[in-house]
Amino acid sequence: MSKLKGNLLYGQSGGPTSVINASAYGVITEAIKNTDEIEEVYVMRHGIQGALNEEFFAMTKQDPDHIEFLKHTPGSAFGSVRYKMLDFKQDETDYIRLLYIFRKYNIRYFLYNGGNDSMDTCYKIAEYMKHVDYDIVVVGIPKTIDNDLPFTDHTPGYGSAAKYVANTMQEVAYDMLAYPKGKVTIVEIMGRHAGWLTAAASLASVTGYGPDLIYLPEVPFSIEKFKADVRRVYGANHQCLIAVSEGLINEEGILIGSSSGLKDAFGHFQLGGVSSKLSNILNSEMRISSRTIELGTTQRAAAHMQSQVDVDEAIEVGRRAVRYAVKGEHGVMVTMTRVKGDEYKIKYGKHPLSEIANVERTIPKTMINEDGNGVTQEFIDYALPLIKGHNTPKFKNGLQQFSTLQVNTVE
């Protein structure tokens, strides 16, 4: 591929993380250095949908303060999207439109920031552009609090979400000690198929204040076993702190949360809520007072709990994506490999999108305890370095300062 000169198009896709905008910061600040190859940096509004609708943020036209704030801003500052591209052999419509837009805006670098589904989109676009022989470099940038992308030690976004979960568990565990006889507290944590984030609850225990039991989607969930576990811990300590994944499934592969059996006055099954289902069992069947904490989207949005390691890596994968792009590395995702040794260190690299798209990485058995209700030291050693350092929020009057950017497509 010959050296290209043109514009770079970047987009965010899938569920936000508290550091996806730090990756955007890395992309933007690196791209404007490469003036030989890159003229303007456009960012799609709501990911690929913004490309199809011709809605862009032109980055050279933004307030520099708000580009700085990206490092502290949760959510998707440019908007995200959940949009499944069909195979171009099935339906070429979107691809033809994209090609038109790429030509119109002279897009020669396409960077897409997301998780499994987004890497699938990225891969399909890369393949199509090769198919029609349009000169462009497509690079994927990993992100997900679920930490389930393959071929990378971990994903940006996970460390900060893990830090938020671990600190919250630490605070709740300490709070529970207030009373000599307490309750059962069940904290419901995100991650539908992979338990990485739920497992991060265990990191709190390093301080002496953490959960007693952890249930991961990797281990088939048995309600009888759960009841026995709670009976044992509650019997010994008069209180019990439990972390459960929202995605717990039983031996038959049925979600515990959605099989709650609770109906409203109209006969509709209540949606979700594995924690309330389990709490209900403890209250009604075991007469143990319990309560739930459902953190919901705060887990991916808690910018005030960013890990510095995570922010630095999120910025760096953005930068590396630009460097790979200008080198012409088409159809890859940026990866992180842990360097063996006493000190935590990451080596950045790349891996073909073709092997990443739609593959989910779950927790290996060696990181889960024998009883299936906790983690091993191997997990602690793996995850603890990822939550280190604190990216102190930019507070003003006790509230955070987030980026506010302008959609300003330029012809």
Added chain:
Amino acid sequence: MSKLKGNLLYGQSGGPTSVINASAYGVITEAIKNTDEIEEVYVMRHGIQGALNEEFFAMTKQDPDHIEFLKHTPGSAFGSVRYKMLDFKQDETDYIRLLYIFRKYNIRYFLYNGGNDSMDTCYKIAEYMKHVDYDIVVVGIPKTIDNDLPFTDHTPGYGSAAKYVANTMQEVAYDMLAYPKGKVTIVEIMGRHAGWLTAAASLASVTGYGPDLIYLPEVPFSIEKFKADVRRVYGANHQCLIAVSEGLINEEGILIGSSSGLKDAFGHFQLGGVSSKLSNILNSEMRISSRTIELGTTQRAAAHMQSQVDVDEAIEVGRRAVRYAVKGEHGVMVTMTRVKGDEYKIKYGKHPLSEIANVERTIPKTMINEDGNGVTQEFIDYALPLIKGHNTPKFKNGLQQFSTLQVNTVE
């Protein structure tokens, strides 16, 4: 009352706040300065229960680092209790025991840190000791995230909880903007009879990212009105962020949360959960996808979100309590009065416990909007100064350092 020389006994009672231990820090550090009056500082384990059981922390015997950490430690570092003292004319047993303990340990200063119920305990002890003519000074120290104590502008603990709620709402609101068409998110906030903490959700809106609707226990809740409000906001914005108090009641005074009508397979009514009740209505009756966030005890435990103003004031009420005590101000609680003027300033004072015990202060009508689904500028002006400043957590390896103290009663 003649000048007393003896020991000081301090205790924590009721639900913890993230700064009640900062008040303990204020008490301890001030008490040891007053060597003319105070010999040793004892802290009861689990409040009044520790006094009855003779379980004390002797503060001069603790690791000074862990006394410093009190400023960053949530929960009740010394243990709390919910114990209702009977009127001594009804049953003198506990009082006789307390008097014995006070004499045995030469307790001449009794400081009790808590909310409404705790001030009742404090008042009863003060009255009894006067009745039996035992020379002691009893002083109450306010705390509660509910902010419902009378005769004080606000209570320590409220500012930090308000800051946590406001920042969380800000993050969730920003996160929701990721998608062009979103969901309804209902965040359930603590405060059974007073909506001060739920109202604090509004502070997020100062930044441009906050809740659309706020429902307080002070306003009788109508499900029809709620549905109309959501229909209007969702129709206009394709998403809606709602803050609800766990203590919402309808016109008949019945809790919305506990009247959910949801039953499990065994016919038991599901406990609590006003947010899931409302979410269920939106999902089933209005076909609007909604989800809930239940912050639970994180609201009182989020030490990582302490407001500096709140920490400073919590320490100061502890100090003032000691100063009132050594001056012989028997049967009062420390209060805070806001000094009129452009800049936020507090004047500390005292008020008789007799008028404080069991009185709850709710939000005045002038702070609630006409529609009953939000607050007025008067509330913002009142609450915003209380969340200012950030008491940066003492992180180590990405986790917080909390106090660990030793129960070490000395004869």
